[in-house]
Amino acid sequence: xxxxxVYSLPFRFPFSVFHLxxxxxxxxxxxxxxxxxxxxxxxxxxxTEKLNEIGVEVKLKTIVGDDEARLEETIKDALSRSDIVITxxxxxxxxxxxxxxxxxxxxxxxxxFNEEVLTEVQARFRSFGRExxxxxxxxxxxxxxxxxxxxxxxxxxxxxLKIEEKLLVVLPGPPHELKQMFENFVLPKLRELAGExxxxxxxxxxxxxxxxxxxxxxxxxxxxxxxxxxxxxFNRSEIELHLTAQTKTIEEADSLLEELSIKIAEKxxxxxxxxxxxxxxxxxxxxxxxxxxxxxxxxxCTGGLIAQRLTEVSGSSAYFIEGAVTYSNEAKxxxxxxxxEVIETYGAVSAETAEAMANGMREKARTDxxxxxxxxxxxxxxxxxxxxxxxxxxxxxxxxxxxxxxNLPGDRYLIRWRTSQAALDxxxxxxxxxPEIVR
Amino acid sequence: xxxxxVYSLPFRFPFSVFHLxxxxxxxxxxxxxxxxxxxxxxxxxxxTEKLNEIGVEVKLKTIVGDDEARLEETIKDALSRSDIVITxxxxxxxxxxxxxxxxxxxxxxxxxFNEEVLTEVQARFRSFGRExxxxxxxxxxxxxxxxxxxxxxxxxxxxxLKIEEKLLVVLPGPPHELKQMFENFVLPKLRELAGExxxxxxxxxxxxxxxxxxxxxxxxxxxxxxxxxxxxxFNRSEIELHLTAQTKTIEEADSLLEELSIKIAEKxxxxxxxxxxxxxxxxxxxxxxxxxxxxxxxxxCTGGLIAQRLTEVSGSSAYFIEGAVTYSNEAKxxxxxxxxEVIETYGAVSAETAEAMANGMREKARTDxxxxxxxxxxxxxxxxxxxxxxxxxxxxxxxxxxxxxxNLPGDRYLIRWRTSQAALDxxxxxxxxxPEIVR
Numbered sequence: 088x089x090x091x092x093v094y095s096l097p098f099r100f101p102f103s104v105f106h107l108x109x110x111x112x113x114x115x116x117x118x119x120x121x122x123x124x125x126x127x128x129x130x131x132x133x134x135t136e137k138l139n140e141i142g143v144e145v146k147l148k149t150i151v152g153d154d155e156a157r158l159e160e161t162i163k164d165a166l167s168r169s170d171i172v173i174t175x176x177x178x179x180x181x182x183x184x185x186x187x188x189x190x191x192x193x194x195x196x197x198x199x200f201n202e203e204v205l206t207e208v209q210a211r212f213r214s215f216g217r218e219x220x221x222x223x224x225x226x227x228x229x230x231x232x233x234x235x236x237x238x239x240x241x242x243x244x245x246x247x248l249k250i251e252e253k254l255l256v257v258l259p260g261p262p263h264e265l266k267q268m269f270e271n272f273v274l275p276k277l278r279e280l281a282g283e284x285x286x287x288x289x290x291x292x293x294x295x296x297x298x299x300x301x302x303x304x305x306x307x308x309x310x311x312x313x314x315x316x317x318x319x320x321f322n323r324s325e326i327e328l329h330l331t332a333q334t335k336t337i338e339e340a341d342s343l344l345e346e347l348s349i350k351i352a353e354k355x356x357x358x359x360x361x362x363x364x365x366x367x368x369x370x371x372x373x374x375x376x377x378x379x380x381x382x383x384x385x386x387x388c389t390g391g392l393i394a395q396r397l398t399e400v401s402g403s404s405a406y407f408i409e410g411a412v413t414y415s416n417e418a419k420x421x422x423x424x425x426x427x428e429v430i431e432t433y434g435a436v437s438a439e440t441a442e443a444m445a446n447g448m449r450e451k452a453r454t455d456x457x458x459x460x461x462x463x464x465x466x467x468x469x470x471x472x473x474x475x476x477x478x479x480x481x482x483x484x485x486x487x488x489x490x491x492x493x494n495l496p497g498d499r500y501l502i503r504w505r506t507s508q509a510a511l512d513x514x515x516x517x518x519x520x521x522p523e524i525v526r
Numbered sequence: 527x528x529x530x531x532v533y534s535l536p537f538r539f540p541f542s543v544f545h546l547x548x549x550x551x552x553x554x555x556x557x558x559x560x561x562x563x564x565x566x567x568x569x570x571x572x573x574t575e576k577l578n579e580i581g582v583e584v585k586l587k588t589i590v591g592d593d594e595a596r597l598e599e600t601i602k603d604a605l606s607r608s609d610i611v612i613t614x615x616x617x618x619x620x621x622x623x624x625x626x627x628x629x630x631x632x633x634x635x636x637x638x639f640n641e642e643v644l645t646e647v648q649a650r651f652r653s654f655g656r657e658x659x660x661x662x663x664x665x666x667x668x669x670x671x672x673x674x675x676x677x678x679x680x681x682x683x684x685x686x687l688k689i690e691e692k693l694l695v696v697l698p699g700p701p702h703e704l705k706q707m708f709e710n711f712v713l714p715k716l717r718e719l720a721g722e723x724x725x726x727x728x729x730x731x732x733x734x735x736x737x738x739x740x741x742x743x744x745x746x747x748x749x750x751x752x753x754x755x756x757x758x759x760f761n762r763s764e765i766e767l768h769l770t771a772q773t774k775t776i777e778e779a780d781s782l783l784e785e786l787s788i789k790i791a792e793k794x795x796x797x798x799x800x801x802x803x804x805x806x807x808x809x810x811x812x813x814x815x816x817x818x819x820x821x822x823x824x825x826x827c828t829g830g831l832i833a834q835r836l837t838e839v840s841g842s843s844a845y846f847i848e849g850a851v852t853y854s855n856e857a858k859x860x861x862x863x864x865x866x867e868v869i870e871t872y873g874a875v876s877a878e879t880a881e882a883m884a885n886g887m888r889e890k891a892r893t894d895x896x897x898x899x900x901x902x903x904x905x906x907x908x909x910x911x912x913x914x915x916x917x918x919x920x921x922x923x924x925x926x927x928x929x930x931x932x933n934l935p936g937d938r939y940l941i942r943w944r945t946s947q948a949a950l951d952x953x954x955x956x957x958x959x960x961p962e963i964v965r
Contacts, residue, residue, distance in 0.1 A: 390837025391830030398829025412849030
């Protein structure tokens, strides 16, 4: 999985540093398919974010299969030690869907048939022009005393049940059903239970600096903020600063985060490219849109990745005019007018070729800016003089053509990704230095 | 997270249908960072695959923070109900790293200082030209009676401990440390414990057919194989068939999977594009390499995604010559020689434009094949006549130029992905029908 974040500085877990007491939650994901090598529970990531925001800490997560004994034990254990227990999945109409039965057993209550739920499920089927299959009747059984949580997106209703001071919440597995149910019918209850604690997170993204350098510069700033925890994380190609504030009002959290993030941005300057977790392509797109400028891109080793990232942003047709994936030398000569002598003298991977590509692209597409990349992504193709990871990024605008040389670590995937990030970042810095642009 | 697989047919979990008894394992991932909204345990996916292969079923997974009471209870519970318990993480040298202490408590044993481990950790530091910090001494404490599992990639050794008939295995969290330790020092023990059961998986990938149609055709074939479980899963743009064999010898598993997969491929024909889980771009690349043919690609709505996928395959420079991301109309005209009248008469999103793009691309790049795509990826830009998801794919070779029209569901990301898949699949089918190619 290529999207995981790597924590390379010692990670201080936000909640351990806070002083307001937080409620403890556990999440139980149910379904044997979640115990295979290709699939895992991801609902809990979304739930964790929502819970943290209202000051509830997730203390434990369990993933359990369609296994009655283990599930019953898990629910009992969770209720014995945590304030809030949320289960996801296992509410379908088949025999494998054991959550209803087992959660009732775990809390020592009966399942009762709910005529109203049945009527709604039947109506749902009828609205699609179908009769409800007999098997779906199972979905109308509710734990005695539980509140029914309606499901506008499916036939499985959820349940919430107060047991002494604890809350058991039973949600369906499909994300679009779970999310709507949780936001509409669970979150308001939990907010009441959690009281006046707000936890809010803000993510700043930083390019072109190492973690230690960032930390050295900003530690004196963030250490002053006792109610904001600052974590420094390393992603595929940049540093992320996660600021987490815990306060008694939402306004206080917002203003603390705003204040701290501005101080950090002032210290780090242009290295901060996103103040709210935006992607590099979104940031570059915004700068181009605001300035009414256009862009073209010529790619060799990234093979289309830069163009693809830029055009993933909806509305990019306003500034992205054209891209060329000139993988072969002939294509560089034919399409970008790179002189054969340049390639023969300096090689296809060289500052001279990168600059000629950028120039040729800009002239051809008649854009304000052009970017070009050429490099060795590996695993093959490296030499002692030009090793895998050597990349040249070319840049052209109306007044200058230049290039930068970088050496990137990583496998083929990472080298290509990091090249695309460095190229977009070069453009971003060029635009920001351009005095006609006001941010 | 865009990479998860969606199970849309009722998912029959492989192991429930098998008759040879399998050992039960639980995995406990330790670390508070694994309970944040941006990170989750992924080591367990790799471990699950390895365990399944030797006939061990994972029955439950727990993710627990740096919380002594909950961790101790989790380890005790797991050992009380499962044959094998594997913990990951929490073996570092700091106070937060509680796994050593808590796992010893959970099994009622003491930690003892191991001079040999200390010597090795010290030597490791010295090999980097550093003295071992005092704090790393903690990593030399071992549960009484446990076997030490060496760590060639880090300073945290693992442990394995037999308790009555159960096995507790304690592994470090960083994947490159965990994997090497598990393969070298844990897997051999587990194989002995698990006895003569082999579970092997083979993944076939199918394009251009729906799940029900696939199932109808192949159910009579796979139902005959009692020792192979067949699951039909829907991925972003294709069907996956997961065949899982459980047998007493590895040869039997291999030959059953081989036999069944050939029967399925014969029934489904060209719709099966991968017999071993390969990506579409890898399959197309192999066909092009084998036939010595070349390819160029002109992209509008996919914005470089097709070129990027093709060039993600190492060695693709042998057949991928050039790509053009002609996002604007001017670029289509300038770079691909699409006649202005064609765009004016039929629109940029039309069969005529797609064909002109493919033709223009092929002539410019002088390749054997050319692909072109133009469509509406959304969220904006759709009309009643040309809605979001409408895509035309153009194809050109030396003897013909043609195009297909498709209507794709999904958001911008999915429409772009599915378009790229459909374009590559069109080329694949064209190559396979070409009589000069022998598969």
